[in-house]
Amino acid sequence: MPDLAPKLRARVLGSAAGGGLPQWNCGCPQCVRARAGDPDVPARTQPSLAVSADGTRWSLVNASPDVRDQLARFPALHPRPGTRDVPLDTVVVTNPDLDHVIGLLVLREALPYRIVSTPWVRDVLLQHNAVFRLLEPAWGVAKLDQPIALDRAGQLEARLFPVPGKVPTWAAKLAANHAEATAGVRVTDLRTGRRLVYAPGIKALDPGTLAELEAADLVFADGTFFHADELARLRPGAPDAHEMGHAPIAGARGTLQHLAGLRGRVFYTHLNNTNPAHDAGSEAAAAIRRAGVGIATDGLELEL
Numbered sequence: 001m002p003d004l005a006p007k008l009r010a011r012v013l014g015s016a017a018g019g020g021l022p023q024w025n026c027g028c029p030q031c032v033r034a035r036a037g038d039p040d041v042p043a044r045t046q047p048s049l050a051v052s053a054d055g056t057r058w059s060l061v062n063a064s065p066d067v068r069d070q071l072a073r074f075p076a077l078h079p080r081p082g083t084r085d086v087p088l089d090t091v092v093v094t095n096p097d098l099d100h101v102i103g104l105l106v107l108r109e110a111l112p113y114r115i116v117s118t119p120w121v122r123d124v125l126l127q128h129n130a131v132f133r134l135l136e137p138a139w140g141v142a143k144l145d146q147p148i149a150l151d152r153a154g155q156l157e158a159r160l161f162p163v164p165g166k167v168p169t170w171a172a173k174l175a176a177n178h179a180e181a182t183a184g185v186r187v188t189d190l191r192t193g194r195r196l197v198y199a200p201g202i203k204a205l206d207p208g209t210l211a212e213l214e215a216a217d218l219v220f221a222d223g224t225f226f227h228a229d230e231l232a233r234l235r236p237g238a239p240d241a242h243e244m245g246h247a248p249i250a251g252a253r254g255t256l257q258h259l260a261g262l263r264g265r266v267f268y269t270h271l272n273n274t275n276p277a278h279d280a281g282s283e284a285a286a287a288i289r290r291a292g293v294g295i296a297t298d299g300l301e302l303e304l
């Protein structure tokens with residue numbers, strides 16, 4: 001019997017943090033290996049996820065600076081031949097970090113889709129950044145926990161939930177932190193009740209965030225840094241992971257110990273170029289695998 005149960009589909013468009021791997025200005029051993037095509041250190045583009053109820057129409061969570069190439073590599077999101085009809089319904093934005101929103105400017109032609117963020121995120125981008133105002137006609141808002149119909153058939157619902165985070169560096173002088181500043185997104189397949197959670201910025205796993213992850217069947221979690229002091233190891237005096245708004249994977253305050261116990265399938269994504277887990281042969285990657293957690297790669301497709 002063919003499996004006819006409806007399925008939520010997800011495709012990882014980009015699995016690195018801002019800058020990608022290799023990062024354009026970085027000659028560290030890991031970036032050198034990725035640039036050379038070393039199969040143990042796959043190149044990763046900047047962070048974004050695509051979701052679909054049927055494999056024909058899609059929505060995105062965040063739009064990275066690499067979105068043009070990410071869509072070029074994904075035939076399901078190509079325009080229909082002879083038309084400018086692109087099967088893209090909604091782009092949900094979790095926070096105003098540049099690696100999550102620059103792609104909206106890349107997708108500016110005609111705006112045949114909707115953008116949805118919290119009011120705080122929309123306001124900080126549109127009020128202080130004139131170039132983003134050209135997106136205003138397409139930009140709707142949803143408060144935290146307000147349902148967002150992702151697709152026209154109403155099969156997938158998204159809700160933004162608050163996650164401990166930080167105001168991006170570019171906005172730090174413009175706006176104070178706010179509950180709406182950093183969100184994760186829960187996508188629910190209303191046909192089956194199955195849930196996917198995508199949270200690329202988790203400064204700390206507070207009880208609310210942990211409850212969202214525990215209730216999900218598929219989790220993509222913040223894997224920016226493996227070690228809390230990863231940046232300081234390269235550049236003495238650099239801020240630690242928590243100060244950057246990303247709890248590390250390892251260590252006493254790390255996320256791996258919590259993600260290892262979740263009931264759903266779990267992947268780290270949004271890996272910074274400094275994260276040793278980029279190297280499949282590293283002890284860091286092995287520790288993640290031993291905990292039963294995956295490491296997302298670009299183009300990874302999953303069904304739920």
Ligand SMILES: [Zn+2]
Pocket residue numbers: 017018047097099100200270
């Ligand atoms: Zn990011």
Ligand SMILES: [Zn+2]
Pocket residue numbers: 023026027028029030031032273274
């Ligand atoms: Zn590097």
